[in-house]
Amino acid sequence: MLYVFLVITILSVVFTFRLKKPLLLSIPFASIFVYMIVQIAIVPLGFFETIRFIAGLR
Numbered sequence: 001m002l003y004v005f006l007v008i009t010i011l012s013v014v015f016t017f018r019l020k021k022p023l024l025l026s027i028p029f030a031s032i033f034v035y036m037i038v039q040i041a042i043v044p045l046g047f048f049e050t051i052r053f054i055a056g057l058r
Contacts, residue, residue: 001035005028005031005032005035008027008028008031009028012024012025012027012028013025040054
């Protein structure tokens with residue numbers, strides 16, 4: 001999975017320089033956020049219970 005995010009980041013930087021659109025640099029952050037939401041949704045508990053569990057870990 002690390003390689004997927006690495007490829008997304010490299011492609012984002014390359015297309016940012018080629019197309020001169022700095023907004024493309026937000027794509028790696030958005031993909032990590034979406035991945036995190038999907039991983040939380042996979043947990044068999046409810047969404048908010050999972051968030052409380054993650055926040056309660058120390």
